[in-house]
Amino acid sequence: MIRLSFFFWVICILCFLYTNLEVRSQVQRDKSRIIFHNITKPSPEEEKLIRELESAYRSRDYERVVNIHQTLSPLISLSAEEMLQIAESYLRTGDPKIALDYAERAIGLRRGTELACRGRLIKSKAFLLLGREKEAFSEVKNLSEDFCKDFLEEELKALRLLYFKAKEDKLDPKILKSLTEEILGAKINQYLKMEKFREAEQSIYDYINLTGEYTKAKDYFFKLAERYFAKGEILTAKRFYQLIITEWDNTKEAFLSKFRLYQIAYERATVKELLPTKTIEDLLTYITQIKVKYPKEKIAEEASYLGIRIYFERKNWVKVREQVKEFLKIYADSQYKAQILDLFCQAIQQLVPIKFLRGEINNLMRLVEEDQIYIREASCGDFYYMLGGEFFKYKLWTWSIHYLLSAYDLKISPQHRLDYYLKLAHLAEERDERELFNLLMNYIEKKWSKELMKAPEFLYLHTKRNLRNDLTLGLKLLNISLKEPLPLVYKKELFHLGFYRALEAKKYSQVYTLIKTHQDLTDFDHYYSLLIEVLNAEPKLFEEILKDAQKRFGNHTKLSWLEAYYLERKGELKKTSEIWEHLEKSQGVEGEMARRYRTFRDLINKAQRLVY
Numbered sequence: 001m002i003r004l005s006f007f008f009w010v011i012c013i014l015c016f017l018y019t020n021l022e023v024r025s026q027v028q029r030d031k032s033r034i035i036f037h038n039i040t041k042p043s044p045e046e047e048k049l050i051r052e053l054e055s056a057y058r059s060r061d062y063e064r065v066v067n068i069h070q071t072l073s074p075l076i077s078l079s080a081e082e083m084l085q086i087a088e089s090y091l092r093t094g095d096p097k098i099a100l101d102y103a104e105r106a107i108g109l110r111r112g113t114e115l116a117c118r119g120r121l122i123k124s125k126a127f128l129l130l131g132r133e134k135e136a137f138s139e140v141k142n143l144s145e146d147f148c149k150d151f152l153e154e155e156l157k158a159l160r161l162l163y164f165k166a167k168e169d170k171l172d173p174k175i176l177k178s179l180t181e182e183i184l185g186a187k188i189n190q191y192l193k194m195e196k197f198r199e200a201e202q203s204i205y206d207y208i209n210l211t212g213e214y215t216k217a218k219d220y221f222f223k224l225a226e227r228y229f230a231k232g233e234i235l236t237a238k239r240f241y242q243l244i245i246t247e248w249d250n251t252k253e254a255f256l257s258k259f260r261l262y263q264i265a266y267e268r269a270t271v272k273e274l275l276p277t278k279t280i281e282d283l284l285t286y287i288t289q290i291k292v293k294y295p296k297e298k299i300a301e302e303a304s305y306l307g308i309r310i311y312f313e314r315k316n317w318v319k320v321r322e323q324v325k326e327f328l329k330i331y332a333d334s335q336y337k338a339q340i341l342d343l344f345c346q347a348i349q350q351l352v353p354i355k356f357l358r359g360e361i362n363n364l365m366r367l368v369e370e371d372q373i374y375i376r377e378a379s380c381g382d383f384y385y386m387l388g389g390e391f392f393k394y395k396l397w398t399w400s401i402h403y404l405l406s407a408y409d410l411k412i413s414p415q416h417r418l419d420y421y422l423k424l425a426h427l428a429e430e431r432d433e434r435e436l437f438n439l440l441m442n443y444i445e446k447k448w449s450k451e452l453m454k455a456p457e458f459l460y461l462h463t464k465r466n467l468r469n470d471l472t473l474g475l476k477l478l479n480i481s482l483k484e485p486l487p488l489v490y491k492k493e494l495f496h497l498g499f500y501r502a503l504e505a506k507k508y509s510q511v512y513t514l515i516k517t518h519q520d521l522t523d524f525d526h527y528y529s530l531l532i533e534v535l536n537a538e539p540k541l542f543e544e545i546l547k548d549a550q551k552r553f554g555n556h557t558k559l560s561w562l563e564a565y566y567l568e569r570k571g572e573l574k575k576t577s578e579i580w581e582h583l584e585k586s587q588g589v590e591g592e593m594a595r596r597y598r599t600f601r602d603l604i605n606k607a608q609r610l611v612y
Contacts, residue, residue, distance in 0.1 A: 093186070096125075099125075103119040245261075301335075317354070328341075404424060429464065463494055463498075499514060
């Protein structure tokens with residue numbers, strides 16, 4: 001009974017373990033399905049890139065292989081052959097860790113094949129570059145003892161001789177030289193990426209001494225110079241550029257080195273305006289030639305950016321605009337894109353007042369239409385703000401509203417925002433959108449309360465608003481506004497509004513004070529309108545204003561007519577006879593009225609004689 005119970009529990013435990021293992025296995029299978037499900041087939045664009053990658057590998061352009069690979073999705077499905085090409089390219093360009101990873105992937109897909117053997121050879125070289133000599137030796141030893149030696153015998157001999165002190169017979173010198181070039185070249189690239197520049201320089205000299213390939217060394221010296229240049233060690237970089245020009249003139253590297261020396265001269269100049277014109281012209285010529293001869297090189301992108309900066313600093317806004325558009329078509333994902341778009345935005349802003357001043361409005365409208373995509377991409381709200389501002393100056397309200405509203409969804413510089421909203425408020429006022437005007441003014445007062453006293457445009461709108469709503473405050477603000485540096489047209493408008501609002505409210509003394517204080521804004525009509533209003537209401541004030549008006553405008557017929565009318569009402573008929581006689585001789589409405597008045601007075605005199 002005990003024995004049966006024991007066996008029963010053993011069977012239960014085994015069943016439990018089997019079930020648990022089965023569940024775990026199922027989980028692993030599910031995980032595998034998820035992983036393999038996420039590995040996607042290449043899209044047509046990625047297929048094209050893979051073909052380019054293979055072409056670059058065949059032409060031994062390993063850096064291009066790496067650059068193309070870095071643009072591909074990490075989940076893309078690659079063949080073992082493609083993985084091996086990627087592994088070798090990373091190895092030769094100085095990234096042994098990535099080379100090791102892709103070599104192992106390729107081996108895993110093609111175990112027991114010649115491709116796996118070549119993958120293992122790349123692994124051994126990667127171990128050497130990583131300083132893992134024991135693992136490298138072990139890999140070479142294993143390769144030498146299995147079927148891989150049939151394919152790699154000569155390369156393995158060279159490796160054993162160079163790095164593991166083995167004695168080898170009948171060694172092909174070409175393979176030995178080729179392997180030395182490969183490992184030393186990869187080591188130089190590795191040092192450069194690790195920013196171990198002294199070690200890289202020493203390795204270049206080792207490369208020349210051990211391989212005898214003096215000509216090929218120029219490429220490594222140029223890379224070293226470029227690394228120093230990028231790091232900001234300009235004097236050291238300059239020394240290597242000069243070495244390349246001296247030793248390997250009339251080569252691609254020498255041409256690019258000359259460009260760098262011109263670039264250094266330009267960028268190190270404190271006052272660029274003092275640079276000889278020939279130097280700048282030569283630099284621009286080099287930039288153009290680089291763009292034509294080496295468009296796919298990384299330096300071509302940098303040279304293009306420098307060319308745009310030069311035109312910008314020389315204030316050639318048209319050239320900046322053209323060059324930026326060309327640059328963005330070629331280098332859509334450039335690292336300089338943000339800076340380029342900023343220069344473009346600033347350049348087209350500068351074109352706005354220039355085009356208006358020259359009267360080239362249609363030309364400017366075409367520019368807006370052509371560059372709309374770039375303006376949006378640059379989020380260049382300042383351009384539309386300036387364009388709207390120019391139309392605003394000429395009181396072309398419809399166009400001004402259109403462009404100012406176009407700026408709303410884009411980025412407007414902080415220094416322009418207050419003025420931008422003030423212009424919108426002004427336009428709302430001009431279009432008689434009172435509710436919108438009040439909303440905008442309330443927003444402005446809340447948002448920029450501290451800055452408003454320095455904004456004459458706000459004072460103008462604020463005064464205008466209060467002259468309508470609160471005349472007492474409005475008249476106080478009017479006196480302040482008329483002392484500010486506002487455009488004359490705005491001052492006249494405010495004065496006119498304040499004058500007639502106060503006149504309508506019968507504040508005659510304040511109106512008279514206003515016209516006496518601001519004589520430069522006052523004309524005859526203001527005096528005449530005030531005199532008519534006070535003629536019956538305030539006789540004493542009428543006399544004072546009349547005298548003041550006569551001093552300013554002399555014996556104006558309208559003033560004479562008012563004086564005669566006023567004196568007759570007072571009963572001072574003797575004083576009026578001369579005035580009427582003078583008026584009868586004058587032309588216009590007043591002369592006609594005086595003549596009719598004379599006729600009417602004669603009729604009255606005749607009637608009086610008949611009665612009495």
